[in-house]
């Protein structure tokens with residue numbers, strides 16, 4: 014299954030996947046779509062991830078795989094594709110917030126850091142400032 018840049022027609026499918034998992038979707042707009050990678054099958058979007066630019070930093074967010082396809086490495090491949098993108102953009106570190114997948118990311122080289130250590134641009138993102146609960150763990154790689 015190929016990982017590709019998202020298109021306008023993927024917006025509803027991405028939002029549906031996120032909403033189904035109770036992940037923030039209200040700021041997933043056409044503008045943010047430019048920063049999404051997706052996997053599709055014949056029915057539509059089955060996996061997604063975004064790399065949101067926050068000043069000179071990047072926030073990996075909205076990683077989701079449809080329940081039927083979990084455990085087949087799609088989540089790992091999406092995370093890796095986002096990391097390749099981050100490297101191409103010259104980002105030195107990738108930040109993320111999670112309430113559900115700390116172990117998944119820890120197994121992929123991310124470490125938890127105090128939220129107070131987030132760069133200001135990351136703190137200013139809608140995920141950090143409004144949409145993710147204050148209990149969400151901040152992680153960074155490397």
Ligand SMILES: CC(C)(COP(=O)(O)OP(=O)(O)OC[C@H]1O[C@@H](n2cnc3c(N)ncnc32)[C@H](O)[C@@H]1OP(=O)(O)O)[C@@H](O)C(=O)NCCC(=O)NCCS
Nearest residue numbers: 034076077078083084085086087088089111113114116117
């Ligand atoms: C997290 C998620 C994207 C992983 O997708 P996936 O395609 O199943 O992942 P992979 O097949 O690449 O990896 C599976 C491995 O990760 C582990 N894993 C999957 N989800 C996990 C989670 N939430 N917490 C801890 N470990 C997890 C599996 O146990 C498996 O471990 P193994 O390799 O030791 O057997 C998927 O479970 C998902 O969409 N979850 C709901 C949305 C979510 O929580 N997203 C994270 C937002 S920050």
